[in-house]
Amino acid sequence: MMVKKILISFLFVTLVTTSLIAKSDEVGILPFDLVETKHSIRGKNGKLNYIAVAGDTELKDSKGKPKASIFSTAYFRSDVKNTSERPLIFVFNGGPGSSSVWLHLGVFGPKIVQIPSDAQAVPAPPYTLKENALTLLDIADMVFIDPVGTGYSTALGEYEGKDFWGVRQDAEIMSDFVRQFITKYQRWNSPKYLAGESYGTTRAAVMVKELQEGWGSIDLNGVFLISSIVDFQAGDFNTGNDLPFITFLPTYAATAWYHNALPNKENYADLPTFIEEVRTFAMTEYASALILGQNVSKEAFTNVVDRLHEYTGLSKKYLEQTNLRIDEMLFMKELLRDRGLSVGRLDSRYLGVDASNVEARFDTDPSSYAIDGAYTAAMQTYLASDLNILRQQRYNILSGEVFSNWDWLYEGSARSQGYLNTGHFLSRAQRQNPSFRIFVANGYYDLATPFFATEYSFNRSGFDTQRITMKYYESGHMMYIHHPSLKKLADDMRAFLSIYTN
Template sequence: MIRLRYFFPASLWLLLSALVLVQAQAEEDKAQPVPEAQMSVTKHKAKINGKTVKYSVHAGDTHLKNAKGEPEASIFSIAYIREDVDNRSTRPLMFVFNGGPGSSSVWMHMGLFGPKRVVLPSDAQQVGAPPFPIKTNPDSLLDIADLVFIDPVGTGYSKPLGDTEGKAFWGVKEDADILAEFVRVYITKNKRWNSPKYLAGESYGTTRAAAMVKSLQEGWGSIDLNGVLLISSILDFQTGDFTEGNDLPYITFLPTYAATAWYHDAVPNKASYDSLPAFLEAVRTFALEEYATVLLKGGLATDAEVDAAVESLHAFTGLSKTYLRQSDLRINEFRFMKELLRDRGQVVGRLDSRYLGEDAVKVSSRFEADPSSYAIDGAYTAALQHYMATELDTLREEKYNVLSGEVFSNWNWLVGNSPRSQGFLAMTPTLSRAMRQNKDFRIFIANGYYDLATPFFATEYSMQHHGIDNDRVAMHYYEAGHMMYIHEPSLSQLVGDIRAFMENR
């Protein structure tokens, strides 16, 4: 047998070795350097709930690692820890976040739970330019619970590390898993495994809270929770997504349309009702009975049924009968915001329909911007940046992402592996399962009557399905919008309701 042998000249071996080294260097250069985690600790005291509370603030980064032990995410958080506590195993620990997806925790931090609060006009007036009043918040819950405000990846100062991209964390399950890992690391480092634990979320943050309940409580080595606080909740997206063929949102949004019309004196027969709750009870009854029936029947509805529905819709919303007929009795949220006060040349807000704005083009079908968003955004942004720099010793030149469009536009809404799971996201079953598996798990829900982003009737619908134990649900309502704590009377009521919930554990 003839064997062929090949010999490479030394120069070729050197060339190949050089190419390998160049490629290895290129891979090394491509890897993003991992910055050092920064943490600032400051000491403070404040008069909260009538008592002087001494506390420390820990503002900074927590680096989380993947299965290989490599840093993959840096989570920025601001934790408030009461100092004069002997036994932390009995002291509640609350993890707080907002929604978006793509929002930082600034809103509930500087509006509701934190010991400092930016004070805005209670009557939904435009805020204007700085300076904005930043005051001690006597309604903070710091006297009864330690508070940890979390910014998810891509918001605040939180970001992916190394070669990991932000998209690895931008999804219902992905986001819940990385924040659940943050909770695990936090309670481990701070020896809080045996403390009562709560999640508090607002808007999409309520969806996140439900998803995190699954990540934390299910399976071996679980982290059991005492409850969740859902502020302006959205759990089952079929109740809120106006997509062709889905009639449910027309029903679930109707009571909020009616409340908005009531607030702006657009209801034709307002004097016939003693109060807003009494008025809304009549709207609920109509929505679940005659209105739902007509929508379900579609072309099978008789002329008499359609005529009766038009009359009632006009009476409850103030929209013209012609407009209602031309809309096929179906009004989505953005058309309503533009149409309700069109004859006055005004549009109503989405996050809070008490707010009014004026568009350059009066005949368009939707507003050019949400007046309840641009009325408050600058104040919250400036307040947090000023507070961090002047009181928390946290001064960074990088941008603090209050609300990231990049995160929202890249969000993965798929929670299962099957293509059929791409339907409407539903998180209420997760909460129902948590109640069955944890006898102490409770739910607090705060609803704003004037919230056109996450309507209260949609939440009521969710809580009456999927086997939720309503004996462990505390449902509350406020005459304000999505961030009901902007409204001073609602803030006082909300804080009192939360305290009662927390102290009744």
């Protein structure tokens, strides 16, 4: 009798396993690695019931061989039967080399990590995960994707991580995931959006081209670009490139405003009014002086020094020594040197104390180490406690290996490409797709992807500005860590989606 029971159990397990493997071969999902859980939270409009599906998707090459396993977490509202009109948002962060944790537990997901809003370092654990009443899950389903080398995503078989670590390679594998996902869950006819932060906005632009112009064209309804960088000439301080000195200046000014480092702050009614004046100066007298170089008159040079001092709080002597060219890393250390403090790069509201006050640059970005530990611990806790993902391997929040091995070349050669610029993919998407819209979120205190550089990028390349929504927040790169900005961002994105949810 015992032998019979064992045999029956063996046959049952065999049949189930065979069924799962067959299903895996059909849709590309690794067996046993998708975990479905049911949840409910109090959303913006009352109780919100949803299903979370977390796990791995196996992607194959043209010969049917496994090439990559992509870890994702998808959220579906459980009381919606007709999904053809329900938006689906694919969400990822940047780096390159970052998992999707920041947007997942910072703004979009049903749970968020609770951290101080006043630009103070987060204390040691324990940390609190709370229900996110501002989540867009009541009006849109969402999929959080970890690129290869981040989260639990990895290369498979004969493939290596480096095969996917590049502008083109990354966009191709991420687009493969999107195609497979909408096929498995029958979402080809749903309104579809990409949402990226930082390098994730670069990725989104290339994915738009890959999805809309590749084989089996997938038209998108739009993109959410949070702390955008699509034209790297506007953001890279390299010898001979004067553009970043212009595009960073308004963020320098906003930072000096925030820290009361301006000589005449009382002359300006508010931050937006002040910033508008700095914008005008940056594109006129300042840009002209930089273009003229050594041919700039002594009078013009002195005038620019005076104005830069008024707008940044940096000493006139220092500004003269920089030859009017203020590097971002030098600014972060110099602005509050007399107070023994440096300001953050991702969020210049944050302050740090370095080992030495005479160095040219800060030791480490204070706006990064202030919050990294909280998000890391919260994600590990959330995966295990809420999503039932119990794994021994490391969940890679950030990967320096990915970043250091990144292939930045998209065009045929470095000379033909010049500075990486993916903005024209978005403007072309607008020309080809009359429904394609762009939402751009900017932090005034973001010294990684400054808002004026973003404005510069979207004022060219043939964009239809009527289909671009540009919003600003009194926070930094991750504006959602500032509680008032989180609410405003969520409301702004909700309004952007309202065309499909009314």
